[in-house]
Amino acid sequence: MQNYINKRVFYILTRTDELGGMTENIYKLLINNLTDSVFILQGGQIIFANHAAIESWGFTEEELLSPDFDFMTLIHPDYRDHVREKMGQRPAQRDVCFSNIRMVRRSGEVRRVTFKSIPITNEGMPAIAVIIADLTKQKVAEESYHRSEEQLHELIDTFVDAVISVDTRMKIVRWNKGAERLFGYREDEILGESLMKIVPQKYRDLKRKGFIHFNRTGSGPVIGKTLELEGLKKDGTPVPVELSVSMSEAGGEYIATAIVRDISDRKAIEAEIKSAQTLIDSISNFAGIADRDGRLTFVNKRALEILDFTPEEVIGKFFWECQWFTSSEEIKRIVRSSIEASLSGRTQHSEISVFTKRGDRISIYFTTTPIYDDDENVVGVALEGVDITKLKEVEELYRTIINAGSAAKEGFALVQDIDGIEAKHVFVNDYYAELTGYTKEELYAMSGLDIIHPAIKDEVVDRYRRKMAGEDLPPYNEFEWVRKDGGVRSVGLSSAVATYQGKPAFLYYFRDITEEKKVQAVLDNYRLHLEELVFERTQELEEAYERLKRGERLATIGELAGTFAHEIRNPLGAIKNSVYYLDMVLASRSEKIDKHLFLMQQEISRIDKLISDLLYFSKVxxxxxxxxxxxxxxxxxxxxxxxxxxxxxxxxxxxxxxxxxxxxxxxxxxxxxxxxxxxxxxxxxxxxxxxxxxxxxxxxxxxxxxxxxxxxxxxxxxxxxxxxxxxxxxxxxxxxxxxxxxxxxxxxxxxxxxxxxxxxxxxxxxxx
Structure with a gap:
């Protein structure tokens, strides 16, 4: 970079014939933007110094351009004669004279520089341009480079993976701590040794051929690629590794550097996954996996056999777009919603229908479960389906029997804690829907607890949870329901805990006892009515007596307050006028008098308000x-x-x-x-x-x-x-x-x- 800058300076200062059209301002702008110090001397005096020269040597521009300033002040005493000799030369050609010298800043600091003097012409008169490049920064940069090299080696040693560099003779020239851990060799016993010490026998011929080509061209079939193969540990044990190779050049020689990673754990996991897939393929249920987008990445063989589809027909597709759902948009919506919920971290359950390629309908109890990685991030969804077709047939028969109870005005319901809803309706008969005012479709989306009257809901919820937990509670209870139209009905309910589809369920029979409760309420009302009348009349008499006593007391207080207020207001008026008069006549008064006058006025106003309150209180x-x-x-x-x-x-x-x-x-x-x-x-x-x-x-x-x-x-x-x-x-x-x-x-x-x-x-x- 420094050489580039000096060449640019040289070009600007020596090719004045090509820059003839350049204005003086543009010329100075170019020189002032250089990082090297530039001086122009004419007749031994500095007539120009760029910004770098002013900043580098500690003198102001006025000081440098002063006729009294000697340029040799900047030159170290040991080099002044040499510089005078060089600057005094006037060759016919514009050859540039070079000297490596030391110069002195105004502060006395000595800097090592490259010094160049160039004969030029300024306004038709001979002049000398001096270009000074500070070598101090270059030296610092070199030291920084060496430090960076050391830090790079230290950093490479911190890598978990092995980092190994090999020259064209297959000699190991770099071996980090990760390589020591992986292969068992220390750096001092492996550097300079052949790469073949860590290569199994079956790969050695291939390696030798590759290095012959690498020695000639610096390239090879493995350069820039990632491979999986085996390495050889010090104790002779083979180890599966992943290898990435890159090429560099140092001192005219090619160097191959490999980052080597132990993949023993990954291989073990892959083996476990393969075993798991074999196990999943052998189960009778539907099983599959969807990725973050909802696309199928795996379906077990049993599912494909039952539904009569091939892997090519379903793998890679959105699960809800697979052909086994094509007959129902509603089922597609349910399946997609379940997968999206599991991608958000929730397990979902639902009952759906799927169709084989032949058109046969199968009822499935469908479950979606989030799949997490080691960082607890959801990376996919596990899909499971259980064939409940036979169970649904039995259930339909049972429903028919239960619905027969509707004719006898007996209600029946079955609820379960499913789909994130506590006590969700799973089945209700016709009379249940009639009594609540909801349709069956509405009830199947609701909790049985939603229709409980708010006044007793907490109590009923507590009883439900205790009974579902196995506590022995009375089977019969009476409470209020709230119909869809807001009407309240009283019901007598008999309940029991059962099992439905392998999960705890709560079933109950009930009858409407609203009219019975009304008759009982009328009887209770007659009994209490007389007591209430006596209580109300007694309370009214007590309140009237209290008002009478308070009225007499207020009248007495009011009479005294009125008399008291009139007796005070007259003298208070005189005091108020006197204070006002003093405030008028005492124009020249002390701060203390002024303070006391203000205090008197304030207190008079307070007393006056008090009198007003007394008078107001005394009047009717x-x-x-x-x-x-x-x-x-x-x-x-x-x-x-x-x-x-x-x-x-x-x-x-x-x-x-x-x-x-x-x-x-x-x-x-x-x-x-x-x-x-x-x-x-x-x-x-x-x-x-x-x-x-x-x-x-x-x-x-x-x-x-x-x-x-x-x-x-x-x-x-x-x-x-x-x-x-x-x-x-x-x-x-x-x-x-x-x-x-x-x-x-x-x-x-x-x-x-x-x-x-x-x-x-x-x-x-x-x-x-």
Missing amino acids: KTPIKEKLIIEDVINSAIEKVNIPPEVNVVIKRHHPIGTQFCADYHQLERVFLNLLTNAADAIEDGGTIEIRIRDEEEVAIMVSDTGCGIKKEVQDKIFEPLYTTKVHGVGLGLSICRQIVEAHGGKIEVESCEGAGTTFIMRFPRVI
């Missing part, structure tokens, strides 16, 4: 109802409450156009003001207030927060007047909320978990 308020949109009331309250920016407020509505409502706008707004203020106070370091509106038989409004929650022991007290858990406040906000909600005919409740937030739930009748 009748809602002034009007039609409104409840979301408008909520949004108005949100705008008036000082909610911190780190608290997010979310409204989730039932109707996108808003919930219409008939109520007192201002009273409801006050409820939301109190609830939103409490929610914001309960949230620290950010959180969410969520308001949900549900408009169904009643209007329900939920106000939730992610705050600190309310202790369980105080939740029954929070709606009582003058009860509070806050440092500031007298405990009237929630009492006012309950007063307003109940005045609208509604109820307010609280749900809270300490540390996990609080939800207030208001429920109003749809028309109030």
